[in-house]
Amino acid sequence: MKNLKKIFILLLSLAMVFSLAACSGGSDEGGADDNGGTPDSGTSDDGNTPDDGSGENEGTSGADSHLVSTEFVTQSGANQDGQVDNVVIAMSSTSVNVGPFAPNSPGSVGKSALYGKLFFQPYSGAPIEECIPWLASGYEQIDEVTYRVTLYDYITDSKGNQITADDVIWSGQTSLEIGQFVDYGAGVESVEKEDDYTLVFHMTNTAPNLFASIVCNGNFCIVDQEWYEGASDEERSTDPATTSSYTVAEFVSGSRAVLEARDDYWQTDDALNEGILPAYQNVKTVTYTAITEASMRVIALQNGEVDISPISSTDLGNFYDTATGENLDGWTVLRPAPTYVQAIFPNMSDQSIVGQNLDLRKAIFHALDAEAIMMAAGESTATSILLNAFGNPLYQGYQTVWDEGDYWEYDPALASEYLASAGFEPGEVTVRLLTSSGLYSDSVRSVIISQLNAVGINVENISVEQALFSTYKNDKTVWDLMMDLKGSATGHIANLYSYNFDAANYAEGQDGVNFWNDQGVYDLIDKVNDDPSDANIQEFEQYLRDNAAIMGLYGNSVINVAQDGVTEFGYNGMLEPAACVYADDYVSAGD
Amino acid sequence: MLRFIGRRLLQMIPILLVVAVIIFTLMELVPGDPVRIMLGDFATEAQVEEERERLGLNRPFLERFWEFIKGAVQLDFGVSYITKTSVSDELIERFPRTLKLALLSICVSALFGIPIGILCAIKANKLPDRIALVLTLLCNSMPSFWLALLLVLLFSVNLNWLPSGGIGGAQYYVLPVISSSIGSIAGIARQTRASMLEVIRADYVTTAKSKGLSQKAVILKHALGNALIPIITVIGGQFSFLMGGTTIVESVYSFPGLGLYIISGINNRDYPIVRGGVLYIAFTFSFIMLLIDIIYAFVDPRIRSQYSGKKKKKSKEAEAAA
Structure with a gap:
């Protein structure tokens, strides 16, 4: 028995030594010594970031971007002399896909570097006047909803096919039909070909930025119809004919894709490439490698196995000192301007106790501390901003006046008063909180639940995985409160309003994102879309507040980290590896 | 033997059919709309309906099931x-990777x-046996994701000997194989010990x-051969499990396996992937079990004689009847 005890002690000691040996020093080594590599752009999205379905165009820096810390990046990148041989970019999904009609997801790599669009948006949500012609040589607005677009007549793909107006029309329609470009169906009435290099777009409405959001959209990948229809599935997904500045050199399903700069890129006039980040070729080959686990991406960075990687906000401390606001030695951190809107939605239908009681909704909103929820999500002022309205300060149309007043001030006493006036004693009412376990941690749910409990509102926690969440949130009988994130496809706040509250965008009887069937809000949507003036936007926001129909919490975005030889990120709302700037002596992780 | 193999292969057909029915039905019942996931929040109901139509999700259950079976x-x-x-292409592309990982892991195990x-059986209830028992218990108890992370931190981050993930040369397989093998080693060791103890007595x-045979000869020639059947069963089970994809290990090492x-x-309610994947696992499992049965016959003459015994018995009966 004594021997057995000794053996146990010995084994446990060995296990502890092994664990400590494995765990020690992990954060100090790695990257700093091994960097030298050059990061190239890379991965676009982290797995837990919101996807508004708009591809590259969500969010945007608008007229009022001064409200965001100047340290946040909205656009950057440059064309540099010389090429770095190779950079390795981590991505969070194993569904690696280089096809033109793959969904915009973390696994869909280098879509902008592979497939040209008609115009390039220098920052998310830029109006068409600021967009740079790419495959298009220019445009002309004929009337409020009609635009004539001309194409260069010398566009060829990587297999030598000529791109014409027919290919553009076919590409947009195919992307729509295949289910990857729903905005195209909603925003484009029709497209006509005037001649081989001229098209006329008829838009469905006059919503602000609509035309730009279509012709610059990341899902509007233009390819040659004849090639696509003649290619096998394998060729489409591993060796596509590309119209942008890179082509696919190697593809390993589920693991990596290597993009190689095209020597025969059709646009040889540097002046016409100026500002189009995906047309830059600062790197000869870009390797996208799948690393699904967030912690493993951090390790890969620290170990010098990748040059650039998206990280979660909770890992930021490994690379960035939030107290001083400086990168830690060995790292360059891209903190993009937060483009998403995290919000609490009350179920406004007659199926919910919350929807039937305005004072109860007010009690809930005053009981919630947005800052505490933001911190619980692992965010900080280095990565996020607190919202003062249902909208992001980056969006065009955002009203600075909102930042001067109170917005659902955290006030438990006032919340208790509203609860009483709602007709409930503390502990008498229970609300069902729906959240996605993939998007939000238990800490976020715990904070919300404890804050509501503190004022006497019981909470039934419905935390489900993302797929189920997508289903439940469209079911008015399942939840009373929902936390979700939203974005604006056009970068204009009017778009945020339309997509969330216009019944036309939802199932019959659903009436908006939170089942709010209200003629007042429908009229205001029309009003804002027809005339997105300050007065109309403020009126809409005020209506939301008067009805306690939604509570904006905080805005955030995806953070990327690079080895410190990356001196500047190529970024326009998406990370562009080919437009990052690298130190002269940069040694890539791939070398 | 050939008749036995043929019969077993035929038996796989109803098994796979039942699996197909179950997985197809289950995916119908699982809440979660693949089209909503695919199109995102901002797709209108009309667009969702259109996509459902395009994917054929609006068609009757039986019609879709028949299409699935035909495919x-x-x-x-x-x-x-x-x-x-294509799901088939993807399965075919990933199969060799998973096979390689599974084979290496099971060989190491x-x-x-x-x-x-x-060793434990020979030294039963002595110090080496006790140490080994504790070690195997420890190995069995270690969560594979935890072990995998420790291995990465030690060999990849601290020592910088091995890559932390991905696929490529042999070095990319070392850590996944160790992570997958540790639990199996423990299981096989414990089973071997138990079987050998029975036989040794x-x-x-x-x-x-x-008769004066050396211990080595007694153990390897007389004891081990007779103790192999349950050991092979355990190895077969572990191999089937590994062939189904070691999800956690694959996830930690970003190993693009099945x-x-x-x-x-x-996660995405991507029905074609789930159906194809589950059918593949069912087929692989059945096939490995068949292989194990065949190996039984090679290892144990008694079983071999059963396979051929029925034939002989029938011919004897026929002769007698004549």
């Missing part, structure tokens, strides 16, 4: 809703597990010893 017979499991790539088990082993593929399909 499966031709090894065509359809196209992924999310990635738009057997190479270490069986000798450890034999048998009369024929005592006889062999009394397990990760199927899990991504489940």
Whole structure:
């Protein structure tokens, strides 16, 4: 028995030594010594970031971007002399896909570097006047909803096919039909070909930025119809004919894709490439490698196995000192301007106790501390901003006046008063909180639940995985409160309003994102879309507040980290590896 | 033997059919709309309906099931809703990786597990046996994701000897193989010990010893051969499990195997991936079990004689009747 005890002690000691040996020093080594590599752009999205379905165009820096810390990046990148041989970019999904009609997801790599669009948006949500012609040589607005677009007549793909107006029309329609470009169906009435290099777009409405959001959209990948229809599935997904500045050199399903700069890129006039980040070729080959686990991406960075990687906000401390606001030695951190809107939605239908009681909704909103929820999500002022309205300060149309007043001030006493006036004693009412376990941690749910409990509102926690969440949130009988994130496809706040509250965008009887069937809000949507003036936007926001129909919490975005030889990120709302700037002596992780 | 193999192969057909029915029905019942996931929040209901129509999700259950069965017979499991790539192609591409990982892991497990088990049996209730028992218990109890992370931190981050993930040369397999093998080594060692202990006490082993045979000869020639059946069963089970994809290990090491593929399909409600993947697992499991039965026959003459015995018995009966 004594021997057995000794053996146990010995084994446990060995296990502890092994664990400590494995765990020690992990954060100090790695990257700093091994960097030298050059990061190239890379991965676009982290797995837990919101996807508004708009591809590259969500969010945007608008007229009022001064409200965001100047340290946040909205656009950057440059064309540099010389090429770095190779950079390795981590991505969070194993569904690696280089096809033109793959969904915009973390696994869909280098879509902008592979497939040209008609115009390039220098920052998310830029109006068409600021967009740079790419495959298009220019445009002309004929009337409020009609635009004539001309194409260069010398566009060829990587297999030598000529791109014409027919290919553009076919590409947009195919992307729509295949289910990857729903905005195209909603925003484009029709497209006509005037001649081989001229098209006329008829838009469905006059919503602000609509035309730009279509012709610059990341899902509007233009390819040659004849090639696509003649290619096998394998060729489409591993060796596509590309119209942008890179082509696919190697593809390993589920693991990596290597993009190689095209020597025969059709646009040889540097002046016409100026500002189009995906047309830059600062790197000869870009390797996208799948690393699904967030912690493993951090390790890969620290170990010098990748040059650039998206990280979660909770890992930021490994690379960035939030107290001083400086990168830690060995790292360059891209903190993009937060483009998403995290919000609490009350179920406004007659199926919910919350929807039937305005004072109860007010009690809930005053009981919630947005800052505490933001911190619980692992965010900080280095990565996020607190919202003062249902909208992001980056969006065009955002009203600075909102930042001067109170917005659902955290006030438990006032919340208790509203609860009483709602007709409930503390502990008498229970609300069902729906959240996605993939998007939000238990800490976020715990904070919300404890804050509501503190004022006497019981909470039934419905935390489900993302797929189920997508289903439940469209079911008015399942939840009373929902936390979700939203974005604006056009970068204009009017778009945020339309997509969330216009019944036309939802199932019959659903009436908006939170089942709010209200003629007042429908009229205001029309009003804002027809005339997105300050007065109309403020009126809409005020209506939301008067009805306690939604509570904006905080805005955030995806953070990327690079080895410190990356001196500047190529970024326009998406990370562009080919437009990052690298130190002269940069040694890539791939070398 | 050939008749036995043929019969077993035929038996696989109803098994796979039942699996197909179950998985197809289950995916129908699981809440979660693949089209909503695919199109995102901002797709209108009309667009969602249109996509459902395009994918054929609006058609009656039986019609879709029949389409699925027809496709499966031709090894065509359809196209992924999310990635738009052929599920069959993806399974075929990932299969060699998973096979390689599983084979390496099971070989390592057997190479270490069986000798450890034999040693424990020979030294039963002595110090080496107790140490080995505790170690195997420890190995069995360690969560594989935890072990995988520790291995990465030690060999990849601190020592910088091995890559932390991905696929490529042999070095990319080392950590996944160790992570997958540790639990199996423990299982095989414990099973080997138990089987060997039973056999070692048998009369024929005592006889062999009394005849003056060396311990090595007694153990390897007389004892081990007779103890192999349950060990092979355990190895077969472990191998089947590994062939189904070691999801956690694959996830930690970003190893693009079948397990990760199927899990991504489940998360996205990507029905073609899940159906194709589950059918593949069912087939692989059945096939490995068949292989194990065949190996039994090679290892144990008694079983071999059963396979051929019926034939002989029938011919004898026929002769008698004549």
